[in-house]
Amino acid sequence: MSKTFQKLFEPLRIGPYTLKNRIIKSPITTRMSLSSGEVTPQLLDHYAAFAKGGAAMVTIESTEVESRHPRVRPNLRVDSDALLAGLHELAETIHLNGAHACLQLRHVGMWGVDPISPSGVPCRKSGGRDYVTPRVMSIAEIEEVISLFSSAAYRAKFAGFDMVELHGATSYILEQFVSPHTNKREDGWGKDFEGRIRLPLEVLRQVRKKCGPDFPVGYRIVLSELQPDGTNFDEASVFIKRLEEEGVAYISPMVGTYETFHTGEGTMAMRAPKAQTVRYTEPLKKQVNIPVFASFQIHEPELMEQILEKNQADAILLGRPLLADPELPKKIREGRLQDIRMCIVCNNCSDTSMVTQQKLYCTQNPAAGRERDYAVRPAQSRKKVVVIGGGPAGLEAARVAALRGHAVTLIEKNRELGGQVKIASLPIGKEHLFPYVIGWRANQCQKAGVTIETGKEATPEIVEKHHPDVVIVATGAEPLTPEKAAGLYTIATDAAGRLLEANPRIPEIERGSRINAVMASDVLQGKAKVGKKVVIAGGGLVGVETADFIAEKGLAEAVTIVEMLPQIAAEMSLMNRAYMTQKLAEYGVKVLTNTKIVGIAEGSVAAASQDGEEFTIEADSLVVAVGAIAENKLGPALEGKAPEVYVIGDSKEPRSLKEAILEGAHVARQI
Numbered sequence: 001m002s003k004t005f006q007k008l009f010e011p012l013r014i015g016p017y018t019l020k021n022r023i024i025k026s027p028i029t030t031r032m033s034l035s036s037g038e039v040t041p042q043l044l045d046h047y048a049a050f051a052k053g054g055a056a057m058v059t060i061e062s063t064e065v066e067s068r069h070p071r072v073r074p075n076l077r078v079d080s081d082a083l084l085a086g087l088h089e090l091a092e093t094i095h096l097n098g099a100h101a102c103l104q105l106r107h108v109g110m111w112g113v114d115p116i117s118p119s120g121v122p123c124r125k126s127g128g129r130d131y132v133t134p135r136v137m138s139i140a141e142i143e144e145v146i147s148l149f150s151s152a153a154y155r156a157k158f159a160g161f162d163m164v165e166l167h168g169a170t171s172y173i174l175e176q177f178v179s180p181h182t183n184k185r186e187d188g189w190g191k192d193f194e195g196r197i198r199l200p201l202e203v204l205r206q207v208r209k210k211c212g213p214d215f216p217v218g219y220r221i222v223l224s225e226l227q228p229d230g231t232n233f234d235e236a237s238v239f240i241k242r243l244e245e246e247g248v249a250y251i252s253p254m255v256g257t258y259e260t261f262h263t264g265e266g267t268m269a270m271r272a273p274k275a276q277t278v279r280y281t282e283p284l285k286k287q288v289n290i291p292v293f294a295s296f297q298i299h300e301p302e303l304m305e306q307i308l309e310k311n312q313a314d315a316i317l318l319g320r321p322l323l324a325d326p327e328l329p330k331k332i333r334e335g336r337l338q339d340i341r342m343c344i345v346c347n348n349c350s351d352t353s354m355v356t357q358q359k360l361y362c363t364q365n366p367a368a369g370r371e372r373d374y375a376v377r378p379a380q381s382r383k384k385v386v387v388i389g390g391g392p393a394g395l396e397a398a399r400v401a402a403l404r405g406h407a408v409t410l411i412e413k414n415r416e417l418g419g420q421v422k423i424a425s426l427p428i429g430k431e432h433l434f435p436y437v438i439g440w441r442a443n444q445c446q447k448a449g450v451t452i453e454t455g456k457e458a459t460p461e462i463v464e465k466h467h468p469d470v471v472i473v474a475t476g477a478e479p480l481t482p483e484k485a486a487g488l489y490t491i492a493t494d495a496a497g498r499l500l501e502a503n504p505r506i507p508e509i510e511r512g513s514r515i516n517a518v519m520a521s522d523v524l525q526g527k528a529k530v531g532k533k534v535v536i537a538g539g540g541l542v543g544v545e546t547a548d549f550i551a552e553k554g555l556a557e558a559v560t561i562v563e564m565l566p567q568i569a570a571e572m573s574l575m576n577r578a579y580m581t582q583k584l585a586e587y588g589v590k591v592l593t594n595t596k597i598v599g600i601a602e603g604s605v606a607a608a609s610q611d612g613e614e615f616t617i618e619a620d621s622l623v624v625a626v627g628a629i630a631e632n633k634l635g636p637a638l639e640g641k642a643p644e645v646y647v648i649g650d651s652k653e654p655r656s657l658k659e660a661i662l663e664g665a666h667v668a669r670q671i
Contacts, residue, residue, distance in 0.1 A: 007308040015216030019056035026319030030360040037077025039086030045371035051097030054329030062106040065152040069112030091160035103156040104165040109173030110134035119184040150206040163216035181230040216249035223280040226260040250291040262578035269579035270345040271429030282312040293317040324364040342436040347573035366665040383469035391419025393649025394474030395441035396664030402448035413457040426524040427545035477628035477650035520546040520625035531620030539563025543625035551587035560590040628654040
């Protein structure tokens with residue numbers, strides 16, 4: 001083990017247990033259980049991967065203590081003895097693979113079916129405009145919550161878990177009672193600070209009474225709600241000391257709630273600052289004598305070690321980074337830092353499991369949640385494989401195919417690998433995309449023996465010379481130019497590349513009027529300049545990020561996004577979109593949805609709303625960011641040139657990075 005990471009691999013004592021290192025798997029909803037809440041083989045494989053990968057403790061996703069108010073379905077449950085067999089197998093699987101097992105317990109309160117809360121205060125859904133309006137809980141319901149938690153904890157102990165964690169964060173029921181924002185009660189379960197913390201303290205007491213003093217109980221807590229009338233650090237510190245007095249085993253902190261994760265500097269968004277909880281955990285550690293974890297945006301091993309060395313926390317809680325690479329702890333210990341597949345903070349994991357109601361998914365690691373099906377197994381027969389295109393889809397296909405034992409050659413027409421990821425890495429806060437997505441895959445391809453030929457355009461004749469058994473076409477997509485976008489926005493360029501009013505069916509716009517038109521990709525690369533007043537045609541991912549880029553760097557005085565759809569940045573994860581929307585508002589960027597550009601005049605852009613009302617926007621520059629078109633001339637030309645020909649990624653249809661990597665991973669496992 002490298003001396004650099006000695007602190008990270010020191011043992012940690014929690015209750016009667018000694019954890020082998022200080023890397024702990026954070027709970028993330030998977031939606032891999034049965035609809036009844038039972039454990040599935042898929043869940044067993046998923047959590048076994050983290051234990052095998054070297055995490056000292058694996059904390060199982062938020063598990064419902066009752067079935068009447070589920071956050072999502074399916075979701076793991078622990079409210080019935082009928083579920084014990086599966087839970088026992090889950091705990092045993094983690095133990096057999098070398099880690100301690102912890103079950104996180106939650107009651108979602110106002111975030112589930114028949115939403116309930118202390119006072120019925122409406123709360124905004126994370127990053128959205130919709131509100132949850134819960135009903136006020138009765139005394140009987142409050143007392144029932146205590147019983148539900150204690151019974152659930154006892155079942156967890158009986159099933160073989162080493163400890164449980166009470167989920168007192170993200171605006172779930174325990175945190176709703178603690179928060180002055182959501183608890184306005186005037187009885188003994190509210191009214192003042194003592195009343196507000198009464199429920200979680202009673203839950204803790206009953207759990208310890210039922211499970212015994214040697215069964216550790218951790219607590220997930222919000223150190224700051226990031227809103228004026230919510231819990232702040234000073235109040236949280238007092239509450240934590242009370243929890244310690246009552247015997248809580250460790251503190252797992254968060255910053256923000258479902259209402260505020262995206263606000264301020266954000267917590268989970270791609271652009272959010274690193275190590276979000278450290279500014280709170282460092283002073284907290286001076287006040288308590290139990291382990292305190294650090295979490296959020298702690299992805300680099302060097303940062304993990306630094307936090308522990310400075311005594312800012314006792315352990316590092318990792319969720320998304322371990323989804324991207326379950327073997328991260330093992331690779332750090334072995335000094336194989338370049339082999340770590342880093343999380344890119346796209347938040348597809350939280351979106352799929354919590355927002356779109358799908359099973360958990362990781363962009364960087366398509367095997368997450370598919371551990372058994374997507375295990376890399378040796379091919380039955382060795383084949384010659386030619387991959388055309390060195391973007392994410394092509395590199396992933398080449399990497400996996402080579403690991404399976406195939407002889408792989410990758411041909412890229414440009415001198416550099418990367419495809420559209422080179423441009424995608426240019427917006428603010430996305431600089432890590434290229435090294436984490438492309439750099440890592442290129443390095444792994446070289447280690448796996450892939451022959452990479454750059455600066456060489458593949459033709460049918462060149463491909464045939466390789467005598468391939470399999471050809472995988474991953475030539476990607478090209479951004480729509482102003483001329484190609486004319487069908488969408490009735491715009492085009494003249495021979496000099498200047499934008500013209502292109503549709504003679506709009507007589508009120510004088511034909512021949514000009515405006516400076518540039519591609520979003522050229523603005524991001526510094527190849528094109530914009531004027532003081534900019535209109536961006538297209539409010540998708542590229543358009544929004546380009547607007548953010550222009551505004552933050554002060555390249556223009558006024559920026560307007562024009563988008564035909566009802567929402568901007570629909571491709572972004574909820575958390576990233578909410579954070580970006582907030583930033584655009586701070587910069588004064590004007591956003592026009594349900595609107596399209598219908599013409600160009602000198603010094604202005606003509607637009608029309610959904611109901612047909614036309615108006616003009618002052619502009620001296622138009623930035624075109626209206627999507628991309630597939631680049632697949634080669635696919636049809638290769639028919640009959642090889643026994644197997646596959647077209648994947650954007651060359652099949654322009655979509656997201658997630659689909660590109662998934663299709664590369666999938667096809668390489670089929671050949």
